[in-house]
Amino acid sequence: MEGKTVLVTGSTGGIGKETARQLAALGAHVVLVGRDKNRAAAAVADLRHTSGNDNVTAITADLSRLRDVRRLAQEASDRASGLDVLINNAGATRSRRELTEDGIETAFAVNVAAPFCLTHWLMPALAASGQARVINITGGVPRGRIDLNNLQGEKSYVGLSFYNQTKLAQMAMSYRFDQELAATPVTLNVAYPGHAYTSMNRNLTVGTYPPLARPIVPLLRLAMPVVYGHRALLRATRSSVYLASSPEVREASGTYFNSKAKPTPWPDAVLDGTTRNTIWQLCETQRDRATAA
Ligand SMILES: NC(=O)c1ccc[n+]([C@@H]2O[C@H](COP(=O)([O-])OP(=O)(O)OC[C@H]3O[C@@H](n4cnc5c(N)ncnc54)[C@H](OP(=O)(O)O)[C@@H]3O)[C@@H](O)[C@H]2O)c1
Incomplete structure (x- = not known):
């Protein structure tokens, strides 16, 4: 990865x-993204020290705000002549429905609108690198349906179920984005990391779980740090590091990779053209509103 520039969102903590x-240890210039300046500075110092690579920098941005996403794209484009790898990793869950300043449900904003807009706004920098890779990190249970009448949680809202739907929607957006990239030197794939005990699941309130799962939440809180501790965290990087760095997948695009970095069938919900078009149009509307603001 020597000479390559990589931007990873949600990289001041967790997966x-x-x-x-790992990408810094492979020699890449790595740009970290998180919301908080102090956490970002601490992560830069930690990664420089442990990877032996001083070429680690950070940009702070809150990906639930599209004006921050736009500024992030601008700053990242200004810093390097081209961007070789973009990993849209940051994700969000909410216990109750909240709208962002853009009027978007917050989990949808971070999990779908932000990766859509960031990839779009970084496209000149990605194309300038000659051969760039975009990797979108999915999550939840990659099954089930997408309710097109509840894309913003307007009808019903259970935090983890809605998170699941946003990740399916992110996959549908990614599938379509790849088709749009056919004539460009940019590839786009989706990676499922697998479970790891991070601030995301550590901070889940009981009310975020579906009602039937709530009685076992105390047990989950005891088991998760043991079952999904540091080794699970390292395993969860496997598919994205492979997709970012391996020559084997230089040409791969429009593929969904599981936590073992193996190509795997897309969930049924993603294969429905109407679903993909509806989500794509919603993302375009959100991006165009943010561009005009
Ligand atoms: N953990 C799992 O078991 C699991 C399983 C399947 C899929 N996933 C997916 O893997 C990805 C990473 O998960 P994780 O568990 O590592 O998450 P995490 O613990 O919540 O990630 C923390 C990182 O995300 C950043 N972040 C959170 N919200 C942000 C926002 N609005 N804007 C900018 N940065 C933000 C944090 O930055 P600051 O706090 O410093 O601002 C920090 O760098 C997510 O997409 C998640 O959905 C996770």
Whole structure:
């Protein structure tokens, strides 16, 4: 990865930080993204020290705000002549429905609108690198349906179920984005990391779980740090590091990779053209509103 520039969102902690550490250890110039300046500075110092690579920098941005996403794209484009790898890793869950300043449901904003807009706004920098890779990190249970009448949680909202739907929607957006990239030197794939005990699941309130799962939440809180501790965190970087760095997947695009970095069938919900078009149009509307603001 010497000479390559990689941007990883949500990389001041959790899976994104471990992914960034490994890519820095492979010699890449790594740009970290998180919301908080102090956490970003601490992550830069940690990664420089543990990877032996001083070429680690950070940009702070809150990906739930599209004006921040736009500024992030601008700053990242200004810093390097081209961007070789973009890993849209940051994700969000909410216990109750909240709208962002853009009027978008917050989990949808971070999990779908932000990767859509960031990839779009970084496209000149990605194309300038000659051969760039975009990797979108999915999550939840990659099954089930997408309710097109509840894309913003307007009808019903259970935090983890809605998170699941946003990740399916992110996959549908990614599938379509790849088709749009056919004539460009940019590839786009989706990676499923597998479970790891991070701030995302550590901070889940009982009310975020579906009602039937709530009685076992105390047990989950005891088991998760043991079952999904540091080794699971390292395993969760496997598919994204492979997709970012391996020559084997230089040409791969429009593919969904499981936590073992193996190509795997897309969930049924993603294969429905109407679903993909509806989500794509919603993302375009959100991007165009943010561009005009
Ligand atoms: N953990 C799992 O078991 C699991 C399983 C399947 C899929 N995934 C997916 O893997 C990805 C990473 O998960 P994780 O568990 O590592 O998440 P995490 O613990 O929540 O990630 C923390 C990182 O995300 C950043 N972040 C959170 N919200 C942000 C926002 N609005 N804007 C900018 N940065 C933000 C944090 O930055 P600051 O706090 O410093 O701002 C920090 O760098 C997510 O997409 C998740 O959905 C996770």
